Amino acid sequence: MKIQNTPDKNDNRGKFIELFRLYENSLNGQKNNVMHSLQKVAIQRFGNNVDFPTRRNEDWKYTNVAELLQPTYQQPKLVDITTEDIKPFLFEGLDAYLLVFVNGKYNKLLSSKDELSQKIIVQDIPSSLREDRLTKETVSEYLSKWAIKEMNSFVVLNTAFAHNGIYIYVPDGLVLDRPVHILNIAHTEEEPTVISPQKIIVAGENSKLTVIETYHHLTNSQQTYFTNTVTQLVLKRNAIVDHYRIQDEGENAFFINNTEVEQMRDSTYSSYVVDLGGKLVRNNLSSILKDSGTMTNFYGLYVGINKQHIDNQTFIDHAYPNCNSNELYKGILADKAKGVFNGKIIVRPDAQKTNAFQKNHSLVLSKTASMNSKPQLEIFADDVKCSHGATIGQLNKEALYYMRSRGLSEKEAISVLKQAFLTEITELIKIEPVRGKVEQLLVDKFKQFTETNN
16 A cells, blocks of 8 residues: 655645654664554555544534644654652652653653553553464554544544553453553653554453543643544443543643543443643543443543633443433633533434433633533433533622622632632542642642633
């Protein structure tokens, strides 16, 4: 298979194709392996069959990726960081297994992979393709799907450029004693960089796992970088997974996240998403329910200031009976920030006894901020309980007046009300050190707010 036409460096796809060729030249002949074969398939398909979305695509109607595609990106460089560098990004008082990735590459010295590997299977993805047959088949299945069948251009690009993503497998019946903290750090100083984290996580039957993904930066705040991450989670029968993702990237970062969940019978998946950083943020989160008795919880929190753009797209596919889903996203936008929420739930004809609930609530605190919200329900079964709704408003002036009458300044009162608005989400966070960290990040974020027009 060949890429059609000669890539033009001024063309959006052409720039990435050229970057892949530079990457291949850097391999010094070490190309004959399964991982590289899949990378080549992905970039070839990207060049021939998929393109970046435009605002003519319905799901991208309110999000323009033109600015994201403008830089000529480079591959991330190897950089050394220390224990002191990562301390600000850890959770005080939380005992967790730590996996550290710097610019998308695994850092063994700062991680506790060896200790974690005594409990579960933890491998970098290239190594997993050389291990036992079942591991290789599982990893190959998803990499091949992303490379050959995926129509999302960002997923295909991630497959082409990810070098050593992580594969995690929790054996049947194991309740992991501590959370797994996957700490992602961007460290780019000299040139625009594309970073491609990749994760495949499988929870075996009757297992229980808590995963905490966090995204931070050690970088010149003026430098542009692009984090393009893909995560696949598979929950086998009766598995329980709590999945936290906290994003606090740099102010000039572009962040595209694609997370897909497959749930087998009687499994429970709970997602807790916190978006605070980034210039342009797009989250695609979907759960495919593959048998009855499942529970799916999507909880999200977002705060945008200045010219931030935060777009959350969620999808839950109810195809079997007796399944439940709850979805609640809340956010605050000020200055010239823009928010998007598009949540879609499908209840198929055989999915009787489905309970599905979806809400999105946003505060817009200035005349120049905006929010576009579109909760959707498509119901093809008759014995169900489903509802959806959205509200967009401003701070309650009566509550503001009351708090000021109790001695708070206007700035203090506004800060308290903003924090209170998001409490419905933060209180859902089960792990106290994680909840405390998120609350502190919110306090720090609110300090950045400019004067708003109420």
